[in-house]
Amino acid sequence: MHAENQPLHLRNVRLPQDEEPTDIHIADGRIRAIGGQSAPDPGDEEIDARGALLLPGFIDSHCHVDKTMWGGPWTAHTAGPDVADRIANERERRFDVGYPSGNRIRALLEQMSNSGTTHIRTHTDVDPDVGLRGMEEVAAAAAAMVGRIDVQQVAFPQQGVVTRPGTASLLRDAVEMGATAIGGVDPAGFDDDPIGQLKAIFGLACDLDSEIDIHLHDPGELGMWQVKAIIDWTRRTGMEGRVTISHAFCLGTTPAVEAAGVLDGLAETRISLTTAAVFSKPVLPVRTLFEAGINLGCGSDGIRDLWSPYGNGDMLERAMFVAYRNDLRRDEDIELALGAATYNGARILGLEAYGLEVGCAADMVLVPARNLAEAVVAHPQRALVVKNGRIIVNNFN
Template sequence: MKQTWLRNVRVETHYLKHEGFTYGAGTEAIDVKMANGVVTEIQPHDRLKMEKEDVNGRAYLLLPSLREMHCHLDKSKLGVPWRPITPAKNLVERFTSEIRELDGLSLSLKDRARNLIDTELANGVTFFRSHIDVHPRVGQRYLEDVQAVLQEYEDQLDFELVAFPQHGLLRSEAYGEMKQALQSGVQFVGGVDPASLDGDVKRSLSQTFELATAHQVPIDIHVHDRGENGRETVRTLLDYTKQSGWHGKVAISHAFGLNDFAGEERAEVFTALAEAGMTIVSSVPINGNVPPLEELRSYGVNVLLGCDNVYDSWSPFGTGRVLEKLNRYAEIFRLTSQEQLTNALQLISGQPLALANEESWLKPGMAASFILVEASSTAEFVARQSQIKASFYKGCRN
């Protein structure tokens, strides 16, 4: 059994307050024993002499490792010479030309996927959810390349793959290719704009849920539509989730149309999303389309963040730093207090910190996956995008 001690790291234990104002977080110096990928022991620092084989945490703050909850490992152009995106008149022209553009690059899909993975690993990510194009125009080849690359990283990260019919499930007649992808072990069914792209919300979502229930996998569907198209899609998703017994197994990525519910219907839909255990995944765009994410959280809806585009055919932007997305989120939604900034980390870590209860998030038996950061607190890390000094995945340093 491989054992390692991580010595002299700090964990937050409580908030620091003065006359009702929370101005920081109290920390405790600890040593963490890791064996077979899990935390096996936690003790105050300096109880034992540091041995040569121990890892010195240098009093850095220990935080949960980060999760990239929405990316496209098959689409990034990282590693090829810079070019701005090619103009496109509409969505269909964009995704039609994308195949030709990506296939003509000087760097293979595998190498470009490695570049994106390496970039995110360096920024503290040890978990990826990636949508991979699966439809008749590309068959299974993008998926097979990504699966082969991910095997190379089995000691550095966990992942979920989403079979993604980029050209529309109905529009491109992708059902057969989607089924084949799920049979090969893909963990999620994807989809995109069943109203505006497929032109038939009920039929598109019926096939999506049919694939999900037949293969016992969750759903993560892109919904960019606004107005009545967006509202109809959300309402139908809620109906089908309930009918299928798919509670806690449906995520909506982007979900811009949630802005368009108003009055009593808004409260009813947001309550229903929470009751159905639905997750909203956002890349926090700054084009005015950000859904009302903090309001959704206030209803108990689970919200997660991802980078989405990182220099691809759709956008020249993106750094592969999910912390940057959280920082933007905090600024947009005016999360400025110590408590708000601390609680926001859950959006990119999946791990609540529970400082209000004066409990440490770090427990024996949990996976030894975490980051060391140069910050006094989680709030400072989020607000100032503090430097990540080290990242561990199941006890091994990335």
């Protein structure tokens, strides 16, 4: 049995860049030594990794754990085909199906942690009907899971800001109780007042020193117009490096050449993007964004909720979806999709000491794969999950 603070010595670990397996020494929640510098001390727990590949802990930079039915009854999908239909359906049914449920949120966090996710950014509904109850339930579940998974909340106005009076002041309260970002949703297509919504959320974020993460489903020209507006607001308010646009389907359909000015604007303002590669929705172009210097994270989006019956919180599988939907076949391209679920996500969450270097937090996953591309393609069962130096999953025994 691995004691809480017992140092850990992993033998025969394969590092992504190396042919030969090596050793990793972990103590006090950090990576203390890699390779030749390392030797087991008496009292270390030793694990023979048998050549398994080492990956950093996975980052789910866009999910909605407050809405999940995970661990609850099967919930048949009843919404119409559009975003507005799903919002209306959720508004009608969510309290009947027990939203928000602390037990289900916790069950999902356990599932995510067991699959190697060590940090998430989750968008929690905030509106006059539910108030801050979703925020409270997620915070309580996260507190119960301290040391296994770290949770950041976005105060998310799923039902709009302008069209739902009272929401803006609740967003403020949500940040005061711990949300690290203010959300937004289709300022034009859903709220029907793009300037009104952007003014409200950028005003709040500046006032409260919080980040911004906006859901943008609006397609085509309407979407592109809003991307440009968000770039403009980011510049005007000095929010460079603190804004994320989630989904941004419009950037998955507009030819890159046409969007060239927009890509430059996103890179200059250091706006991050997230994709979930869901259904037949446009997926953000991984290689184009990488070459343009734009940070792309990925996430599960909704998992088993009133928006969709799908999802399991497995970020290695999600990276596969991102790669597959992007038509990525070469190893170096598939690695970019894994980057979205690891290093790029860590950038969005503002994590320090993330990675596989000496001194980094010991958040890591071992999988039976020969290289990163195979890890994504096969997304095999996790052999070992370590969070803050503590063993979460050990399938070597």
